[in-house]
Amino acid sequence: MGTEQKVAVVTGASQGIGATLVKAYRDRHYRVIAISRSIQPSDDDAVIAVSGDIADRKTAERAIVEGVTRFGRIDTLINNAGIFTAKPFTEYTEADYAANLGTNVTGFFHITQLAIAEMEKQGSGHVVQVSTSLVDHAIAGVPSVLASLTKGGLNAATKSLAIEYARRGIRVNAVALGIIKSPMHPVETHAQLDALHPIGHMGEMSDVVDAILYLESASFVTGEILHVDGGQSAGH
Numbered sequence: 001m002g003t004e005q006k007v008a009v010v011t012g013a014s015q016g017i018g019a020t021l022v023k024a025y026r027d028r029h030y031r032v033i034a035i036s037r038s039i040q041p042s043d044d045d046a047v048i049a050v051s052g053d054i055a056d057r058k059t060a061e062r063a064i065v066e067g068v069t070r071f072g073r074i075d076t077l078i079n080n081a082g083i084f085t086a087k088p089f090t091e092y093t094e095a096d097y098a099a100n101l102g103t104n105v106t107g108f109f110h111i112t113q114l115a116i117a118e119m120e121k122q123g124s125g126h127v128v129q130v131s132t133s134l135v136d137h138a139i140a141g142v143p144s145v146l147a148s149l150t151k152g153g154l155n156a157a158t159k160s161l162a163i164e165y166a167r168r169g170i171r172v173n174a175v176a177l178g179i180i181k182s183p184m185h186p187v188e189t190h191a192q193l194d195a196l197h198p199i200g201h202m203g204e205m206s207d208v209v210d211a212i213l214y215l216e217s218a219s220f221v222t223g224e225i226l227h228v229d230g231g232q233s234a235g236h
Contacts, residue, residue: 007031007071009063009115011054011107012081014039016182017130020205021078022047024213030076033067035059035111054081054107064114074118078212079108079129079154089145096146104150108157116161119170127161128212129154129174133229136176139196151176155225162223171222173215178203178229197230 008025012018013034022034031046035054042049048066052059067074083103085096112127119125134144135152155174162172179185179193181202194201211228215221227233 005029005031005071006075007033007067007073008076008078009033009035009067009074009111010078010080011035011111013049016184017180017205017208018078018080020209021080021212024209025076028213031071033063033071033074035063035081053102054111055102057110060107060110060114063111064118068118073122074115075122075125076216077112077115077125077127079112079127081107082130082151084132084144084147086143086147088143092146100146100150104147105153108154112161116165116170120165120168122169124169125171126216127158127170127172128215129158129172130208131155131158131174131176131225133176133178133227133233136227136233137235139232142196158225159223166222171215171219173222173224173226175208175211175215176225176227176229176233177208178227178232180205180208197232198234198236199230201230203228203230 008030010018010021010032013022014036022032025032033048033050035050037053039049039051048070050063081103083100085100131151131154132147135148135155138144158172158174178197179202181204185193207228211226215226
């Protein structure tokens with residue numbers, strides 16, 4: 001394979017939105033580095049499956065080194081890996097705090113630092129964070145301080161990185177999500193979750209993928225926090 005074919009890195013890639021993104025980027029003929037603690041080896045020669053904790057810098061180093069060694073470049077990074085722990089603030093444990101910061105912030109820091117260093121070499125690249133609309137629009141009955149603390153930090157970092165690297169050909173954006181329909185939400189909860197969105201229903205994983213692929217091709221868009229939340233952040 002030549003090095004001209006683009007390469008995307010996707011964290012949290014073993015299931016849900018991450019797995020859907022891996023397929024979407026392959027459909028666009030990108031080669032993909034897919035990272036997750038539970039990911040299985042791929043039988044696709046254009047996919048490198050990297051098993052490990054994204055909060056561990058060694059996982060990030062292994063992913064980038066293997067990707068550059070095999071594919072020659074890094075073009076896109078999707079920071080999809082994330083933890084959401086819904087508890088009253090006073091009930092969070094030290095383990096909850098460490099887990100959320102580890103995956104949502106530390107993991108972002110390590111893989112993004114290493115990926116941008118590679119993007120700088122070619123003078124182009126794109127980074128996308130997966131965030132939450134709860135940062136902008138807290139909901140009574142949905143305790144979310146750790147999500148707001150960590151994902152709010154990613155929103156701020158998105159804008160800072162976008163400005164720092166704008167003249168180096170590297171764009172940085174985020175998608176802030178409402179509740180996305182997935183197996184983690186039992187069918188009996190759907191009506192209640194649908195009602196949290198002004199549009200009247202939860203999002204689909206395809207809505208998230210469509211938004212990220214839009215950002216991928218939107219060469220004049222950087223520093224954007226794109227809300228994919230059924231109107232949640234606009235109000236009720």
